[in-house]
Amino acid sequence: MSTINDVAEKAGVSVTTVSRVLNNRGYISEKTREKVYRTMEELNYQPNEIARSLLRKQSNIIGLIIPDISHPFFGEFANAAEYYAYQNGCKLLLCNSQLDPAKEREYIEMMKRHRVDGIIMGSHTLDVEVYRNLPYPVVTLDRQIEGIPFVASDNERGGELAAQLLIDKGCRKLAHICGNLQLDLLANRRTSGFERVASENGATFMTLQTNMDVFDQQEYERIISGLLTEHPDIDGVFATSDIIAAFVIKWCRKLGKQVPGQVRIVGYDDVRMASWATPGITTVKQPIREMGRLAVELIRKQMDEEDFSMENLLPVTLVERETT
Amino acid sequence: MSTINDVAEKAGVSVTTVSRVLNNRGYISEKTREKVYRTMEELNYQPNEIARSLLRKQSNIIGLIIPDISHPFFGEFANAAEYYAYQNGCKLLLCNSQLDPAKEREYIEMMKRHRVDGIIMGSHTLDVEVYRNLPYPVVTLDRQIEGIPFVASDNERGGELAAQLLIDKGCRKLAHICGNLQLDLLANRRTSGFERVASENGATFMTLQTNMDVFDQQEYERIISGLLTEHPDIDGVFATSDIIAAFVIKWCRKLGKQVPGQVRIVGYDDVRMASWATPGITTVKQPIREMGRLAVELIRKQMDEEDFSMENLLPVTLVERETT
Known part of the structure; x- marks a missing residue:
């Protein structure tokens, strides 16, 4: 041999x-x-990579735990993370938790057995204690846990930008469709930023919660159709994802409301779908590629015992298209 | 211990x-x-999973090589494959080739070193010989290579259904936007099915090629705007993906053409985006979940030396929405 x-x-x-x-x-x-x-x-x-891993005590595998790879945000994030992992000589092990705590738990145990170099954690079903006691570096996406670095977009600023744009365009009765505010997620700061700017400008607003991690078309449709029919004077909607924004467009059309003539809509993420949609969706752009790059870098820096920042808040920008 | x-x-x-x-x-x-x-x-x-792998000569890892996980079709396929791999006690190693032959080659070499149990191959940049000489089971997606089982939707039938629907709706001048016909892909049978039914019905048609594996927004826009401006009498378009269909909608709107009043559009895949779009996209549905399940099963059957079928052509169905 x-x-x-x-x-x-x-x-x-x-x-x-x-x-x-x-x-x-x-x-x-x-x-x-x-x-x-x-x-x-x-x-x-x-x-024999397996034998080499045993010697090096390093597997060159990074685990990525996300709710659902077919959700456009997580698909684009995974695409970026895989690219930068590869640049660092690493492979990405893909784990869809489907927000099932048992599956997430089993994946975490599996990764211990596989001696992964680290985990990028974009799913949030388990208690923080589980993540804090792992024997490998962890980076979280959009969730702050003491002792673990996180990567997030500047959600607070994103909410502010969305509210300000809708108000500047003349909207007076706003609605915000957000994620589950009971979960301790950084994404929920979009809501506080939005509500503060709306209040400061004297605009009326209402906030509706949904579960944004896992795509639930029926729930979106129920919330949006209810909102637009029970409150026909809503003239501005800030949706916490571009997908939800797409459903707002759909229901405006069903109800005969002009976009942006009668209802203006702002999404969040700037996944590619936002520009494919007709009309193109105005949105708050998260720097998804940079978030993927940084997540991989934070795993590597922890492995190599280099200095790193615990709080990594990346800037957002407003991308104006046809819904405003 | x-x-x-x-x-x-x-x-x-x-x-x-x-x-x-x-x-x-x-x-x-x-x-x-x-x-x-x-x-x-x-x-x-x-x-210690790594030590156990050495003993068992089995890593419980399946490699998935696709062009781009953020493409909706591949994202939904990966989601299904990951689900069924997990049901079989396996993890999925994610490899985006980005259609870069060097990267695809390196991934294949890496997987040999990691002793993966098998590879699901949805990327097609390398010569068939590379795939035929691998030391582990392989399943291809939409590509027929002697000695390797494939999973594909019934592309020929899909093309027929699309042509028949457009003709039944009264379209007389058809256009078909397909993938690269020089590549030996089963997906190209959509084109032969479409062209045969169009011919049999005496409809005029033209076929335009693009690269559908990797999302190239600029190329799509160039082809579609050229098509619709140079041939203003086109009244039916069959696009080989729902994303391309979304761009046809976009350009119809830009050029002031009513959909479906003046131009009827049929996509392919039935990714979830097809129902999010406004108007909802009529499309040929591939059974993506079943394709993911079957791909994992074909790896497992090869490992366990069970009988399996080499040609796995799954049925397609027409999903009528608002673009026809």
Whole structure:
């Protein structure tokens, strides 16, 4: 059976170079990479990553626990996290919790057994204690837990921007559709930012809660149709996701209300769907790519015992399209 | 350090039961599962999955290689595959190839080193030879390679259904926006099904190619705006994805064309976005959940040396919404 030394000798490169190609670390020219791969194939060299993990005590696997990868926000976040994990020589293990505490718990146990290098935690069904006692680095998305770094967009500012835009456009009776305010999530600061700016400007507003983590079309439709029929004078809606904003458009159309003529709508996230929709959805843009990059960096920095910041609040921007 | 025997003894269950909880296999009551977890925590028992993998020669990891997890079709497919992998005691390693052959190649090499149990391959940038010589089971999505089972929707039938619906609704000048016909993909049979039914019914039609695997908004917009301005008499469009259909809606609106009054549109996939859009997109529904389930089952059957079918063509259905 061939060894790494055989590969290096036959390819005419150093063992370090072969190791770098294997670990996808450091700069390697495309030509060298190709040569190493070809030689590995010629010699039928099979590095055993599992055995190497045991020696290195490092698996090069990052676990990503999210509610649902098919939700556009989490899909785009996972896409970015996977990209930057790969740049760091790591793979991403995908775990959809579906907000099922038993499944989330089992995944956390599985990851202990697999000796993952760290977990990016975007699901929030378990008590904080579970996350605080894990034997590997953790980064949370949109949730603040003492002793664990988090990545979030500046939700408070996002809520302010949405309220201010609707008021500047002349809306006087606002509605805000938010997530579950009982959960201790940073995303709920969108609500406080929105309500403060609305109050300061003397606008009437109402706030409706829904569960935004997992897509529940029926619940969205029930809340939105109820809102628009019971309060026909609503002229501005701030939805806590672009998907919910899309359903507000749908119901405005069903009820014969012009968007943005009679009802103006602002979403949150700026997932790509916001620009595909007709009319294009005005939204508060979270820097999703940067959030994915930073989450991976925070795992790596904890592993390497480098300095890192516990609170990572990334700036949001307003993207104006056709719903305002 | 505690062993699996200590856990079994203290929890008052058999070693087999502890093992089943660890591997998430077989029926275990919620009460027993909780008791085993609690005992593991009390004893600080840390099963080492990596060492166990070496012994079992099985990693319980399935690799999923797709172009882009943030594309709605692949996000929904990954969601289903992850669900069924979990039911089979497996985890899903996520690999976005971004249609970069070098990245796809590196991922395939990485998976060899990690001794994955199998690969679900939804990306198609490499030559077939690469896939045929892998040391683990492979299942392809929408691509037929000798010796490797595939999962696909009945693309031919989907194209027929789309053409027939547009013709039945009175369209006489049809356009079809498809993927890259140079690639040997089963998805391209949508085009042959569509063109045959259009011909048989004496309808005029034109076919435009784009790259549907990776989202390229600018290319879509260029093709669609060109199509609708250069051929203002087009009255029916069959787009090979719901996203492309959403862009056709967008451009119809920009050019002042009524949907479905002047232009009728049929998409493909039935991703959830098709029902969020306004107007709701009429589409050919792929059974995405079933495709994910079957892909995992085909990996497992190959591992267990059970019989399996090489060609797995799943039925499609027409979902009529507001664009026709």
